[in-house]
Amino acid sequence: MLQVASPDPMVPQVMRIVTRRKDAPDVFTLRLEPEGDDLPAFAPGQFNMLTAFGVGESAISVSGDPAKGDGIVHTIRTVGAVSRALAGLRKGDTLGLRGPFGVGWPMEALEGKDVVLLAGGIGLAPLRPVIYRLLAERDRFGEVAILYGTRSPGDILYLRELESWRRRLDIDLLVTVDHAADDWHGHVGVVTTLLPRVAFDPENTVALLCGPEIMMRFGVQALGNAGVPDEAIYVSMERNMKCAIGLCGHCQFSPVFICKDGPVFRYDRIRYHLALKEL
Amino acid sequence: MDTGREQAVLTVDGVDALFAALRDQGYRVVGPTLRDQAIVYDDISGAADLPRGWTDEQDGGHYRLTRRDDDALFGYVVGPHSWKQFLHPPRQRLWSARREDGGTEVTAEVTPPGRFAFIGVRACELNAIAIQDRVFLGGPFADPHYQARREDAFFVAVNCGQAGGTCFCASMKTGPKVEAGFDLALTEILDDGGSRFLVEIGSDAGRDVLVSLPKTAATEQDRSVASEIVARTTRSMGREMPDGDIRELLLANLEHSRWDDVAERCLTCGNCTMVCPTCFCTTVEDASDLAGVETSRERRWDSCFTMDFSYIHGGSVRTSARSRYRQWMTHKLATWIDQFGSSGCVGCGRCITWCPVGIDITEEVRAIRGGG
Numbered sequence: 344m345l346q347v348a349s350p351d352p353m354v355p356q357v358m359r360i361v362t363r364r365k366d367a368p369d370v371f372t373l374r375l376e377p378e379g380d381d382l383p384a385f386a387p388g389q390f391n392m393l394t395a396f397g398v399g400e401s402a403i404s405v406s407g408d409p410a411k412g413d414g415i416v417h418t419i420r421t422v423g424a425v426s427r428a429l430a431g432l433r434k435g436d437t438l439g440l441r442g443p444f445g446v447g448w449p450m451e452a453l454e455g456k457d458v459v460l461l462a463g464g465i466g467l468a469p470l471r472p473v474i475y476r477l478l479a480e481r482d483r484f485g486e487v488a489i490l491y492g493t494r495s496p497g498d499i500l501y502l503r504e505l506e507s508w509r510r511r512l513d514i515d516l517l518v519t520v521d522h523a524a525d526d527w528h529g530h531v532g533v534v535t536t537l538l539p540r541v542a543f544d545p546e547n548t549v550a551l552l553c554g555p556e557i558m559m560r561f562g563v564q565a566l567g568n569a570g571v572p573d574e575a576i577y578v579s580m581e582r583n584m585k586c587a588i589g590l591c592g593h594c595q596f597s598p599v600f601i602c603k604d605g606p607v608f609r610y611d612r613i614r615y616h617l618a619l620k621e622l
Numbered sequence: 623m624d625t626g627r628e629q630a631v632l633t634v635d636g637v638d639a640l641f642a643a644l645r646d647q648g649y650r651v652v653g654p655t656l657r658d659q660a661i662v663y664d665d666i667s668g669a670a671d672l673p674r675g676w677t678d679e680q681d682g683g684h685y686r687l688t689r690r691d692d693d694a695l696f697g698y699v700v701g702p703h704s705w706k707q708f709l710h711p712p713r714q715r716l717w718s719a720r721r722e723d724g725g726t727e728v729t730a731e732v733t734p735p736g737r738f739a740f741i742g743v744r745a746c747e748l749n750a751i752a753i754q755d756r757v758f759l760g761g762p763f764a765d766p767h768y769q770a771r772r773e774d775a776f777f778v779a780v781n782c783g784q785a786g787g788t789c790f791c792a793s794m795k796t797g798p799k800v801e802a803g804f805d806l807a808l809t810e811i812l813d814d815g816g817s818r819f820l821v822e823i824g825s826d827a828g829r830d831v832l833v834s835l836p837k838t839a840a841t842e843q844d845r846s847v848a849s850e851i852v853a854r855t856t857r858s859m860g861r862e863m864p865d866g867d868i869r870e871l872l873l874a875n876l877e878h879s880r881w882d883d884v885a886e887r888c889l890t891c892g893n894c895t896m897v898c899p900t901c902f903c904t905t906v907e908d909a910s911d912l913a914g915v916e917t918s919r920e921r922r923w924d925s926c927f928t929m930d931f932s933y934i935h936g937g938s939v940r941t942s943a944r945s946r947y948r949q950w951m952t953h954k955l956a957t958w959i960d961q962f963g964s965s966g967c968v969g970c971g972r973c974i975t976w977c978p979v980g981i982d983i984t985e986e987v988r989a990i991r992g993g994g
Binding site for chain 1: 716717719721724725726727728730757758762763765766873876877902903904905906908909910914917919921924926931932933934935936939940941942944945949952953957960961
């Protein structure tokens with residue numbers, strides 16, 4: 344009478360850690376390869392549920408290059424029991440993975456457009472697959488601006504990559520920090536202050552935002568002031584998730600499930616709900 | 623009661639024979655029984671296990687069993703249990719894992735077919751199961767455990783002979799008459815001769831079981847008496863959900879002052895979510911032996927009334943009682959429609975009865991609508 348669900352979407356596949364790199368005092372990046380099973384294909388903006396065996400599971404965005412096919416890359420900030428347990432794993436250790444899940448960034452909508460990426464903190468990680476695509480197929484897009492804000496110079500992720508990308512003459516890449524010591528010669532201030540410094544045609548722009556909700560609220564506002572319509576702005580939302588498949592109820596954001604209807608949403612479609620507190 | 627379906631009449635002994643026949647066919651027979659001064663659902667071995675001659679008195683925050691002045695087998699409405707505890711149990715092992723030789727082996731938990739025969743399922747409850755079917759089996763992902771328990775379930779439904787003090791299925795259009803999703807449906811007819819049951823066939827499986835039972839033909843009078851019983855139940859609903867577009871009403875009033883008012887009364891205990899036959903939310907818990915070699919994950923019922931429910935790093939999204947009650951009620955009555963194509967409420971009244979402070983979902987809707 345009913346289709347049997349197979350494989351069980353709640354059962355993780357076993358992945359082995361191929362490389363582990365420390366990006367910042369509380370941030371690390373793991374490259375994973377499957378034990379036996381095929382490498383799951385993913386799209387920029389999707390996420391996986393990572394299990395630290397015996398501890399629990401967390402939703403983590405994919406931060407690697409989908410075109411490379413050399414494993415699944417996750418950049419993780421240590422904020423709770425699961426991420427702390429994942430932080431304790433070393434090269435060669437195993438962890439569990441379910442995924443990929445969710446609706447990612449609208450890559451087709453970027454074609455022919457100026458693209459503005461607004462990233463805050465760990466929010467740069469889910470946008471990195473987009474950056475790889477933009478740079479690999481640079482001719483398909485208009486102006487490209489990458490604006491990244493983080494807490495302090497020591498928290499800047501992917502420093503070497505950022506430096507190499509900044510040497511390119513065909514994109515704008517600006518970094519700002521909330522606070523810094525005297526030896527920092529870059530921008531200080533919130534990420535929205537970088538917006539007037541880059542070139543884009545607001546009527547022909549798509550903007551992708553990922554970071555703390557407060558940063559995205561102000562980011563949307565600044566983009567709106569610059570003339571970018573709400574329909575051209577996409578945000579990646581975060582809520583508590585236990586299943587990632589729309590069955591546990593935790594990630595509801597009024598009518599939508601962040602896990603299966605998102606995490607990426609066109610801003611005009613959630614604008615009303617984002618304006619309400621504690622929804 | 624002419625429903626176009628085949629009908630017959632069973633005696634109390636016939637009902638007993640029905641349970642035995644189901645058991646002989648390999649079903650696990652589960653039905654209402656008396657325990658802890660409440661009518662609960664559990665394994666039953668025969669009609670003698672039913673709460674014969676008992677009824678329930680229900681109101682906001684109030685549940686009492688009293689004796690009836692007859693020997694009705696189904697002379698009560700719904701209690702604190704619902705069938706979800708069998709189809710979507712409070713705890714479900716999902717998988718276990720074993721670390722060895724530098725690798726990890728994960729073993730999925732496979733749930734065997736439930737083979738449940740549910741006895742005395744009311745119209746509201748059949749609707750609740752249809753709603754959970756859409757949640758768990760509607761895709762894009764299906765829950766294999768629910769599926770295994772649900773697949774071969776046999777439903778002996780009962781048309782309610784009376785409405786409870788907190789019942790409002792008539793206004794939710796989910797009862798009291800059972801319309802679909804059953805194998806056999808009983809209407810208990812009480813007269814000087816005791817109980818007899820007009821039985822309606824709802825499926826081939828139902829017919830197959832009924833064939834072997836001692837029964838008599840249904841008369842025109844049986845039909846009309848049964849019809850009047852359902853009509854009387856419809857007229858005696860203890861509560862009523864206001865009519866109109868409730869989804870529209872609630873979503874347009876997410877900042878209504880009534881949410882502050884209900885938050886003053888709500889204890890955020892989560893009772894309403896536990897007794898609700900459609901509430902489906904779960905969390906997961908991982909376990910490990912001391913060495914971290916054997917690990918496992920269990921799923922268990924969760925409630926949107928807890929602080930943990932909406933926790934993300936940095937804090938909970940819904941810290942106030944106002945926001946948590948609003949989440950529960952707007953989900954149940956409004957956004958459920960966006961998500962699953964129907965209201966999440968079947969009008970069973972459990973959330974009113976089992977709320978320790980007697981919050982009445984129909985009253986809250988009425989207050990938001992205004993104008994009494």
